[in-house]
Amino acid sequence: GAGVSQTPSNKVTEKGKYVELRCDPISGHTALYWYRQSLGQGPEFLIYFQGTGAADDSGLPNDRFFAVRPEGSVSTLKIQRTERGDSAVYLCASSSLGGGVDTEAFFGQGTRLTVV
Amino acid sequence: GQQLNQSPQSMFIQEGEDVSMNCTSSSIFNTWLWYKQDPGEGPVLLIALYKAGELTSNGRLTAQFGTTRKDSFLNISASIPSDVGIYFCAGQPSTSGTYKYIFGTGTRLKVLA
Numbered sequence: 001g002a003g004v005s006q007t008p009s010n011k012v013t014e015k016g017k018y019v020e021l022r023c024d025p026i027s028g029h030t031a032l033y034w035y036r037q038s039l040g041q042g043p044e045f046l047i048y049f050q051g052t053g054a055a056d057d058s059g060l061p062n063d064r065f066f067a068v069r070p071e072g073s074v075s076t077l078k079i080q081r082t083e084r085g086d087s088a089v090y091l092c093a094s095s096s097l098g099g100g101v102d103t104e105a106f107f108g109q110g111t112r113l114t115v116v
Numbered sequence: 117g118q119q120l121n122q123s124p125q126s127m128f129i130q131e132g133e134d135v136s137m138n139c140t141s142s143s144i145f146n147t148w149l150w151y152k153q154d155p156g157e158g159p160v161l162l163i164a165l166y167k168a169g170e171l172t173s174n175g176r177l178t179a180q181f182g183t184t185r186k187d188s189f190l191n192i193s194a195s196i197p198s199d200v201g202i203y204f205c206a207g208q209p210s211t212s213g214t215y216k217y218i219f220g221t222g223t224r225l226k227v228l229a
Contacts (some may be wrong), residue, residue, distance in 0.1 A: 004158075020138055022154070022169075024122045031215065033216065033217070035219075041119075041221065041222075042119050042120075042204050042219035042220050042221050042222050043123075043159065043204070043206075044119070044219070045217065045218060045219075046217045048215065048216050050215075055215070056215075056216050058216075059216070091158055091159070093158075094219075099166075103147075104149060104164045105149065105161070105206075105217055106161060107158035107159045107160070107161075108158050109156075109157055109158045110158050
């Protein structure tokens with residue numbers, strides 16, 4: 001597609017439930033990033049994929065968070081046993097050239113997750 | 117998580133004025149990116165910088181990659197009401213093996229007509 005697409009745009013879930021957030025990167029982009037943005041803050045890095053593999057997952061806050069990218073394109077961020085503190089906007093970005101040095105990351109519009 | 121320091125945190129300016137903001141890090145970065153974010157939207161890329169000392173313009177926006185590689189600057193000339201929003205810097209650390217971007221805390225710009 002023309003840009004990074006994220007679905008759903010909004011998700012409300014009950015505490016303790018499982019959620020999946022989807023990201024469709026720009027066609028041909030091999031690097032994909034997930035960020036979390038809390039109100040009034042800058043985006044915070046979660047995980048970065050090069051192709052199908054997670055090249056850097058150092059930002060995942062705990063083992064309730066997991067992300068996959070099985071075919072090197074679409075990615076899904078999975079959150080188990082959601083907590084109210086997980087409420088935030090989850091942003092996805094993609095970049096070309098394997099996400100190496102001297103590349104630019106383009107963002108989707110984000111998924112606003114609210115845990116009640 | 118780690119975030120870069122941006123200054124100022126917020127600013128109110130009159131339409132037509134020039135704006136300056138900066139971003140600093142305690143470590144060296146390979147790449148600096150500047151984004152603008154409107155409410156309810158994802159960040160939109162404005163300018164990308166790849167070399168120390170580099171000066172790049174995009175219309176009324178000019179950004180510079182600091183010579184120490186630990187800072188970057190963004191200037192907006194002759195501001196207009198649609199410049200309102202939050203501006204974020206993002207840097208790619210020089211640490212080998214990872215190409216993640218670390219974001220700044222943001223500068224909130226409000227333009228008074």
